[in-house]
Each structure stands twice: as C-alpha cells, then as structure tokens.
Amino acid sequence: MTRIRKIKDIFMQSLTWVASGISAWVLVAILVFIFSNGWKLLDRSVLFGDYHAKNIVSGFSDEHNADLTFTPPDTLEDGDVVSTRFGFAVRDEIDKEKNHVHTLTWVDDHSPLLNGKITTAGPTQGTPAPFKAGMNINKFVYLDNSGEAITVGRLKQQSPQEWIPLMDGNAKQITEFHGKEPGGGMRGSLMATLILIGLSLLFSVPIGIFAAIYLYAIAKQNRLTTFVRSSIELLAGVPSIIFSMMGITLIFPIIKLFGASGQSIILGSLTMAVLLLPVLIRQTEEALRSVPSSYAQASLALGATQTETLFRVVLPSARNGIFSACLLAVSRIIGESAALVFTMGTAIQDSPKIGSSATSLAVQIYVLMGGENPNFELSSAISIVILILVLALNLTVKVVSALSDKKGKA
C-alpha cells in the first residue's frame, strides 16, 4: 500500500468516526441538559400535582392557648424557621415557577394551622381549610395584645427569620392566613395525553387496519389502487401543522354538528387520527405482507373463503406487526405538538375534559417555553417523562419484533 492510499484510508475512516461521534455527542448533550435541568424537580408533586396554584385563605376565631409550645422534629434542615408557638416550620425557597415562596416544611399534628377554616364570606365560609406541609404561606394576619391587626409574611417583604419571631412573640389570635397550594404539576397534561392517545387510536386503528386489508387483499392492482397507495405515501410526508389546519377547517365543522364548541381534546384526537392513518396503513400492510403466503394457501386449501383466511389466519399472524405499528403511533401522539396547538388549544387544564381545550405534555412544554420567561426546569421535567414514555414504547416494539422473529424462525 502506498503512502497516499494509507493517508486516504485514515482520512475516510476518521470522517466516519467524527460523524458518528458528533451524533452521539449531540444525543448525550440533549439527555444531560434535560436531566440536569429537570431531574431535581421531578417528584410526586410535579408528576401528579395541579398546574395552577390554588389560593387558600384560612383562619380561626378562637384565641390561641398561649402556654402551648411545640417541639420541632429532628428531620428539619438548615434554613427551616420554626414557630414553636404555632407548631410549623417555613423555609424560604424558589418554586417551580421561579418565584420566591415560603414553603411549609413541617406542620405539627396539633398545630392550629390544621384547624383553619375558610374565613372569606361566601358559600364555602366555615369549611375546613387546613394548611399542610408543602403549601406556600403568603401572609399571616394576627391580633396583638392591644387588639391591633398586624400583617406579616412574604407579602410584606419579610424573611421567615423576621416574621416568625414577631408573630410568635405578639400574636394573641391569628385571624387569617393566606397561602396557596403550589402549582407547576403535569397531572392535567398527563391525563389529557392519555385521553388523546385513547381517542386517537380508537378512531385511527380500525380504519387503518381495514384500509390496509383492503389494499393488501381486496383492491385490484390497478391505477386507482396505485393512486390511493401513492396518496397515502404522500400524506405520510405532510407536515403536521398542515394537518392541524385541516383539523380546524375540515373536522371542526363536522364535530360542530354534534355540539362541539371549539378547540377540544376530541378535535385534537380526530386530527391526530388522520395524521396517524398513513403510517398505520403502511405499517399494517407491511405486517400483512410479511405473513408467509403458505398460511393463506393452507387456509384456502382447507375450504376457507378469502375473507375467513384474512381474518382468521393472516390478520392474527400479523398481530405483532400491527401492535408495533400502534405503539409507534402512540409515541407519535406523545411527541406531537404542532398538530395539537390549533386543534386542542394551549390552555393548560388540571382536570381535562374531552369536549374542552387541554394540553398534551408536549404542548405544555410549548406553552411553558413560549412565555416571557421560559421555564426550562419544568419543561425539562416534562421532557424526561416524555422521553421515558417514548423510550419504553420503542423498547416494547423491539421486544415484540424480536419475539415474533424468533417465532417465525422456529
């Protein structure tokens, strides 16, 4: 080998290394970014909590027994400021939406905070509204010895180190405490995503399977079939934002007849169903084609009709492939945002309903990142959930196809 050839060889090889190195590095970088930003945030309250914070005003009319003192548990950390008189601890921190909050880290089982009742006038007045660990305290209003109402707390720009001793020393009776259950959870979007998956598959899978069967077995191989087939191929390449527009202009007038009123999960899932059809049809047909023709021959030779052969032998034999197609469709739904922004809306809901607007996980990220101060942390936490779901689905597809390969060889 000449020198030149050797150099050429090394050069070409290093090109392949660089290329694969770059792709691997980019993937790892994305993962590292998402996990470093979102991992510390990801807990029960993010996964299953409400997105919208709930404001609560509570208080009690009785005077507090001044002799009572509480001892804090050992589990409290540095920075937790304890009110021994009222039996709670508060910590100054930054919440998921990047605001300064005073979070309750401990509330004693006998703390008066647990006896709070809603004090604002209205139908809910008097109902219990206990303050528990995890909630944020905005302010306290108490009466001091002279009977004057004093307001303390975060809203007065006081740190816990300032206002807790003040209250412990002077309060005769707490008349109001204002707080909120922190938001920033993804439960609503998670539920909306599940509903979306269910409805989209409900509409698209039967149509996709039957269309694939038609193309595979029943359609005559003529110009029309070729046209239908190439339309499906083309449709698979149409950007999803165009499907979103189609959803508004074509599907919305139809579901309007049934009383739908605008952007809704049902409109989103019908749009997703149309978007998924090409992929589903193509992969189902592929799965049907991979069934050995000897099965169909055997069935026909046993006096089964064409239809019986299709539904009793060919379709069941293709079920792994069809199942994989459905799983890939699910991961497509989880990851889709463009097709849903117009059809399902961008209003994050804590309890999504089929007939009204909601966001999927991906759209929630779109919303969170779209505001004036994008919320990287919460978005990353949602991304982690999306990635884990999609990864699990892809792994399942791999396992299923490996299993069916093994079976095919046996």
Place this chain on the structure above:
Amino acid sequence: MSASKLQKFMKRAGGTNKKTMASSSGSSQAAQRENVAFAIEDVNLFYGDFQALKDITLDIPAHQVTAFIGPSGCGKSTLLRCFNRMNDLIDNCRVEGAIYRNGVDINGDAVDVVDLRTHVGMVFQQPNPFPKSIYDNVSYGLVCQGVRSKKVLDEAVESSLKKAALWEEVKDHLRRDATQLSGGQQQRLCIARAIALQPDVILMDEPTSALDPIATARIEDLITQLKEEYTIVIVTHSMSQAARISDKTAFFLLGDLIEFGATDDIFQNPRDKRTEDYITGKFG
C-alpha cells in the same frame, strides 16, 4: 416433426369434440366410471403465454396412490393444483379442458370452489401449520364450515390426529403452539388438518422433500394406510418413493404426459425411452 404436430392437432380437435359431447350428452360418461376420482380430459394450462400443461388426459383411480414424477418444471405440481383449483389464485393462469369429479367438471360455473376444497384436501411441500395451537390447526377447516359444537370438534380432532398417527405424541398438549412441533410432526399435523374435513381425495405436493429420512418413512407408512379411505395423489421428486408407495405413476416432461400406468410397469418396463432415461437417472 410435422407429423407430431398434426397428431397433436388431431388430438386437440378430438378433445374439443369430446368435451362438447361430454357437456351436451351429459357428463355421464365420466360419472358412470366407477373407481375414478378425477377424469382429466385434454387439459391445457397457460401461465400468460406460457403453456405449462399440454393435452393431459388421464384417470386418477380412487382409493389408490397415484404418483406424479418428472423433472422440475414438468407441470406435475401444476396439474395437482388443478384438482382443488389452487391455480385460481394465480392471476394470469388459464385452464382449458375438463376435469370431472363425480361426473361434474370442477372448472364449471356451478362448482363452488370452497366446497370443492373441503372434499379435496391438500398437503404442501413445506409443512405449513398455522401459528396456532395444535387443536386449532386441526379444527380450523370445520370451524370455517361453521361447526361450533365443542364435542364434534373434540371428536374430529382426536380421530383426525389418530388417522394421521400423531395422536399419541400430542394428545397431552393439544393447546401447544403447532409451530413448536418437529418438521415431520408438523407435516402429519397438516395431513390431520386435511383429514378433519373428511375429504375424498388428499393431494400431496412433495410432502416429504423438506423432511429427514425417518420422518419421511413415517409419512410414507401413513400414506399407505390412508389409501384405504382416501384417494391420494402425490407429487414426488424421489423415484424410490414413487416406487415404494404408489399404485399408479404418471411421468411428465415439459408439460406433456409421457407415460401413465401401473407403477411396477413404469419402473420395470417403461414403454417410452424418455421415461426410462429419467428413471435410470440419465437426466433429471
């Protein structure tokens, strides 16, 4: 050369006459013939422009084993697939001439091909059980027929598997996936599956070519037992197999039926030079 062409023309012309005669004066002639499973009269078969079978005329005897032999591409499998009209599945395949079964041309309009296939079973070259349980494989044909009674199905499965000499091996795990069986067991399962429909005829397209010698011997034993009840037509590449198990042998070459007769005669005193050359292994 020209003489043989003329001969063929005559034959074809005669065949057409015979055919019209058969359909006009009633297909009685073939129907009356006892002990004939299929009466094949002047069958020509075309794949597009290619003629795969040329003027085939022969009677397949009932309750005997008839072997079709010949080199690859001679048309023996094609003819076999005419008996249950599996050639219908091939797009540009065209069959001329008549094949009478119980006096009726099976290519006729009145014949229900689904019904025909329940009476004429088929076993393929590659064992092709469905990826279902053994039980579901055997009962498949009956279930398609609309049989739902578990008792009837149970009995049919048991008796079919017994006839196919597989019962003892599988009776304790009928729910097991059929694709887990060995090749020979799978082929016997395919035979059982065909028997379950109580056909008159079982067509076998090189049923042992994918099997090892021991499995082959078992299938051959089975075929000899089965001819008591069924007419068997078997396509085989193995001359020794044809000699061992068949009563009648037909030798095909390039779409022509060269010679048809009792197996002993064909193998011991072949009338045609080409038959002799093939049997003695001069080509093939």
